[in-house]
Amino acid sequence: MSDQTTKVRAAVVGLGWPGIQHLKGYIADPRSEVVAVCDLDKGHARSVAKEYKVSRVYTDHLKMLENDDIDAVSVCLPNFLHAPISMDVLNAGKHVLCEKPPARSAQEALAMAEAAHQNGRTLMYALVQRFDGSTQRLKQLVRAGELGEIYFGKAGYVRRRGIPVGKEGWFVDKERSGGGALIDIGVHALDCVWWLMNSPRPVEVMGTSYAHFKHLVPDDIRYDVDDATFAQIRFENGATIILETTWALNLPGDNYIKVAGTKAGATLSPFTLYTEEDGRELDKPLDAPSINGFDEEVKHFVECIVDGTEPISSAQQGIMLMQMLDGIYESAQKGRSVPIADLSVATG
Ligand SMILES: NC(=O)c1ccc[n+]([C@@H]2O[C@H](COP(=O)([O-])OP(=O)(O)OC[C@H]3O[C@@H](n4cnc5c(N)ncnc54)[C@H](O)[C@@H]3O)[C@@H](O)[C@H]2O)c1
Known part of the structure; x- marks a missing residue:
């Protein structure tokens, strides 16, 4: 966050239905504002920006991340992009609110948690049912x-x-x-x-x-x-x-x-x-x-950034959640029960 303002300056990448819910959440919270949106579909991104009065529009998230005046990014992209793009955001020194599922696998979620840890930034997963x-x-x-x-x-x-x-x-x-x-x-x-x-x-x-x-x-x-x-x-x-x-x-x-x-x-x-x-x-x-679950979820993310506290749906929990999903798929494929390893110390 900048010295001039106490507002969290947010951007949203991926402007499908969930991306719009995040956008509305930042707008609803007086402690945050949306400064940029990004979607591969330029026409769609422009019309979303116009409707919600967002000044900057990008089709390339890396270009967007060059801006120092973005503090946090909602990653509302197809699942295979959660890990790589969240890590780009974290490595650019910005906080991430990533849509569910955390990633495609526990290994990806682990890499995301490590990137958050190394960069000292918040990684929260958007698990909206917790906020109902x-x-x-x-x-x-x-x-x-x-x-x-x-x-x-x-x-x-x-x-x-x-x-x-x-x-x-x-x-x-x-x-x-x-x-x-x-x-x-x-x-x-x-x-x-x-x-x-x-x-x-x-x-x-x-x-x-x-x-x-x-x-x-x-x-x-x-x-x-x-x-x-x-x-x-x-x-x-x-x-x-x-x-x-x-x-x-x-x-x-x-x-x-x-x-x-x-x-x-x-x-x-x-x-x-x-x-x-x-x-x-x-x-x-x-x-x-x-209450509106999406608004509450975004509010919690903003609160964690402002107060420097751990989100309830943390990077570490994202790993365990993905381990359960991985385990279920592995068990279904093998036709027997499978053990789940303890990865909980891996991010320190
Ligand atoms: N929390 C919820 O209730 C909820 C509901 C639906 C979807 N989701 C999750 O949200 C994520 C997105 O789902 P969706 O339904 O919006 O998918 P979608 O395919 O409808 O939309 C994805 C959007 O991302 C854009 N996009 C794709 N690659 C991009 C890139 N590299 N850079 C910028 N923009 C890019 C696409 O143009 C599209 O507008 C998924 O992870 C999904 O699981 C969550």
Whole structure:
């Protein structure tokens, strides 16, 4: 940040739907402003800049990074660009808010964490479900010990039909996406339930993946990813997560997060605490603040830069999250459970 201003001067690279949500988040926060946008599609970048009154437009992120008056960059690009472009940003001495999934693999996330560490810059992952009103409220209850020791989590992000393709089909091409339903939407559900469980270290995972809906995308698009993945993860503290995620399944769509502890359990929808009173089962409806997850996520990033604090969705957590996804895919491919190594000390 410059001496003249206390505002964080942000730029957004990649102006698809999530890029626009980041842009709006910086504009909504009085402690930040958007000074540049970047997208390969110049016409689109120009029209976004015009609509949101951003003065500078780039099609080349490296040119944009030459500017000293940019403090932070949101990386809202296809998955294969998360690691290389986030590292360009960090090496240019700027902070990064990178869209989910953290990367295509734990190795990429590790390299990103190392770049953040070496440059002394913040690397935060945009895991927006953590910033929803109900998730934030439930996390307060978890922190206050209302659930006791949490040992079971169940998460689902199930679409009956809904395979994204993205520009030039990158979502369904493993080389560019890193995977299908699991890495695209399963990551939201897994991250949310894992964070509510206080992010224990994963030690073993068992997963199965399926691809039965290739016919739903045009023939000329390469399709070599999962459209359904189911997994069970075991953690160092003995806890278990069960995850189901699909882009297409012959069942109704479903989106749920459930956590159970020694004192109480909770679901996000309905937003309810399951507990006991005088030995009798008691379901307590909970209230959540009405907030915009993207605005809250960007606000947290800006706050971390201003205060010099660690984001809740940190570089280190990004590595562990990717280890779980890598492990699920490896297990599905090998047809057996696989161990997960401890990489948690690697960035110091
Ligand atoms: N948090 C969420 O809810 C959410 C929702 C959708 C997508 N995402 C994530 O956001 C990322 C982007 O997804 P999307 O749906 O916007 O994809 P998209 O393909 O629709 O758009 C990507 C944009 O990036 C631009 N682009 C590509 N390469 C570029 C480069 N080298 N330099 C500058 N611009 C470049 C493209 O022109 C395009 O405008 C992905 O990682 C995806 O997983 C998150």
